[in-house]
Amino acid sequence: MHAVRLRELTKDFRVGFWRPRPRRAIDEVTLDVASGEILGYLGPNGSGKTTTMKLLMQLIYPTSGSAEILGRPVGDIDVRRRLGFLPESPYFYDNLTAQELLRYYARLFGYDRHEAERRADSLLDRVGIGDERRLHLRKYSKGMLQRVGIAQALVNDPEVVFLDEPMEGLDPLGRRDIRHLLLSLRDEGRTLFFSSHILSDAEAICSRVAILSHGRLIASGRLSELGLRVRGWELAVTGIAENQVSRLVPAADSIRYIADGRHVIELPAECTPEAVIATLVGSGARILSLNPHHETLEEFFVDQVTRQREQDGGRRASV
Amino acid sequence: MSAVKAIAVHVFRESVRDRVFYNLVLFAFFMISASYSVGLLSAGQEVKIIKDLGLGATSAFGLFIAVFLGIGLVSKEVERRSLYTILSKPVHRHEVVLGKYVGLVLTLAVNLAVMVVAVYGVLGYISVTESEEFKRGWEAPAVDPAMLTAFFLIFVQLMLVTVIALFFSTFSSSIVAAGLTFGLYIVGHFNAELRALQDVVDAPIAGFVATALSYVLPDLAAFDVSADVVHAQPVTVGYVLLTVAYAFVYIGALLVAAMAVFSRRDFT
Numbered sequence: 001m002h003a004v005r006l007r008e009l010t011k012d013f014r015v016g017f018w019r020p021r022p023r024r025a026i027d028e029v030t031l032d033v034a035s036g037e038i039l040g041y042l043g044p045n046g047s048g049k050t051t052t053m054k055l056l057m058q059l060i061y062p063t064s065g066s067a068e069i070l071g072r073p074v075g076d077i078d079v080r081r082r083l084g085f086l087p088e089s090p091y092f093y094d095n096l097t098a099q100e101l102l103r104y105y106a107r108l109f110g111y112d113r114h115e116a117e118r119r120a121d122s123l124l125d126r127v128g129i130g131d132e133r134r135l136h137l138r139k140y141s142k143g144m145l146q147r148v149g150i151a152q153a154l155v156n157d158p159e160v161v162f163l164d165e166p167m168e169g170l171d172p173l174g175r176r177d178i179r180h181l182l183l184s185l186r187d188e189g190r191t192l193f194f195s196s197h198i199l200s201d202a203e204a205i206c207s208r209v210a211i212l213s214h215g216r217l218i219a220s221g222r223l224s225e226l227g228l229r230v231r232g233w234e235l236a237v238t239g240i241a242e243n244q245v246s247r248l249v250p251a252a253d254s255i256r257y258i259a260d261g262r263h264v265i266e267l268p269a270e271c272t273p274e275a276v277i278a279t280l281v282g283s284g285a286r287i288l289s290l291n292p293h294h295e296t297l298e299e300f301f302v303d304q305v306t307r308q309r310e311q312d313g314g315r316r317a318s319v
Numbered sequence: 320m321s322a323v324k325a326i327a328v329h330v331f332r333e334s335v336r337d338r339v340f341y342n343l344v345l346f347a348f349f350m351i352s353a354s355y356s357v358g359l360l361s362a363g364q365e366v367k368i369i370k371d372l373g374l375g376a377t378s379a380f381g382l383f384i385a386v387f388l389g390i391g392l393v394s395k396e397v398e399r400r401s402l403y404t405i406l407s408k409p410v411h412r413h414e415v416v417l418g419k420y421v422g423l424v425l426t427l428a429v430n431l432a433v434m435v436v437a438v439y440g441v442l443g444y445i446s447v448t449e450s451e452e453f454k455r456g457w458e459a460p461a462v463d464p465a466m467l468t469a470f471f472l473i474f475v476q477l478m479l480v481t482v483i484a485l486f487f488s489t490f491s492s493s494i495v496a497a498g499l500t501f502g503l504y505i506v507g508h509f510n511a512e513l514r515a516l517q518d519v520v521d522a523p524i525a526g527f528v529a530t531a532l533s534y535v536l537p538d539l540a541a542f543d544v545s546a547d548v549v550h551a552q553p554v555t556v557g558y559v560l561l562t563v564a565y566a567f568v569y570i571g572a573l574l575v576a577a578m579a580v581f582s583r584r585d586f587t
């Protein structure tokens with residue numbers, strides 16, 4: 001059984017005041033998410049990720065098509081006992097403490113006061129909220145609120161967790177913490193469905209991705225299978241002089257001095273970074289980091305849409 | 320029902336934390352200063368005036384709580400998107416509406432109880448400090464239990480205003496909902512005049528529309544028995560029961576309508 005199953009899910013919104021007309025936000029999306037996997041639901045802003053999440057939480061109703069979670073329709077109350085949800089940029093009640101907020105949400109699941117308290121404390125420990133749990137939420141930073149948000153999504157020990165842009169607005173440390181938390185949830189056997197417009201988030205944790213553009217699902221599968229091109233490499237090194245770097249790596253697109261003897265070398269896509277690293281290390285350099293410059297999601301979409309149009313045009317010409 | 324209870328308790332706690340009860344301090348200050356001024360200006364009428372002021376102020380302060388908290392129950396939660404997390408839990412949408420209404424009625428009840436104690440406190444002070452000879456000129460005792468009837472009907476009226484605010488907030492923004500609720504509150508106090516319009520205008524269609532509207536719109540003037548209580552006129556149990564029954568039918572209908580609208584709504 002699939003954890004999440006979408007079949008030709010479509011949502012039209014009516015726009016305009018005097019003469020409302022439909023605007024398609026989600027266009028016949030069909031997608032399956034297997035139990036125990038982390039699916040990255042990717043797309044640029046406005047592509048329909050949040051609309052899909054809202055359809056799955058039945059915050060909005062579909063125009064046509066269907067959505068199931070754990071084999072039951074999304075509106076089923078029993079299904080909601082088995083799922084967790086973190087909305088995008090969540091707002092929680094400013095005047096409550098994190099402890100009170102979690103107890104409140106636990107009570108909505110029907111847990112008694114004692115059990116609600118136990119779950120609240122244990123989850124706040126898990127997401128790293130210490131004594132601050134007794135402070136009002138208005139005093140929390142964005143990162144802390146996001147952790148509280150994840151804690152509330154786990155208050156019922158869910159089988160499937162939906163996270164809408166969980167990394168949004170977080171600093172690098174916060175992103176790392178959330179990434180670790182999501183991986184630990186996967187290790188516990190939970191299914192994760194998370195949306196993001198940042199490709200690197202998906203690369204770090206997703207077993208599979210689905211890519212959305214203008215409400216249409218344009219690709220899904222493993223990232224490596226999608227054919228996202230590497231546009232180049234960024235190599236950070238130290239312990240070597242700039243003139244030496246340019247001599248050892250003549251293929252470099254650019255070499256930038258950062259500070260304290262650190263340099264960043266931009267390498268073209270066709271270059272083999274392993275060979276460059278071996279050369280540099282052999283000359284006494286120390287490697288600080290190596291990052292691929294992937295084609296961005298936006299570039300990927302443009303490429304896909306252009307190809308689609310070319311195919312359609314070619315087909316018409318042959319007819 | 321545990322979800323309704325949890326939501327109601329949460330609404331009450333939020334109201335307390337939102338400093339709603341600060342209005343009680345303002346109310347107490349108003350009552351004490353008004354009593355002092357009345358004592359200086361009126362000759363032998365201060366008890367009547369203070370009763371009038373107390374009942375009027377209770378109604379006005381309660382109205383502001385009912386409207387501003389009532390509209391915030393849903394529309395603010397939608398605007399802030401705090402509703403999303405609640406609706407993703409195993410809670411029916413109608414339970415959210417019901418829980419929020421019950422929580423606000425609880426807040427109103429506590430507010431009103433404190434106001435009643437404040438009004439009776441001021442009246443009790445006058446009763447203790449005035450001479451027996453002076454008291455003989457009063458139509459009713461200062462600490463008159465009959466006033467509880469007026470306070471009770473104010474409470475029922477505020478329950479009705481709250482459900483009106485809640486109903487409007489299920490499909491409109493906070494500002495629109497506040498405007499519509501205040502508008503209906505004002506119109507609701509002229510319901511009898513609306514009904515009498517057909518006797519004074521020479522246009523049968525206008526008269527018919529006015530009469531039809533008077534049956535649809537809430538008759539809020541029916542809940543105001545202040546003049547009777549202040550002037551020691553009896554308010555019969557039958558009248559109170561009928562008025563409460565009317566309110567409960569109206570509240571029930573609007574709650575069902577609010578639940579229906581809320582259950583079908585897209586939270587975009």
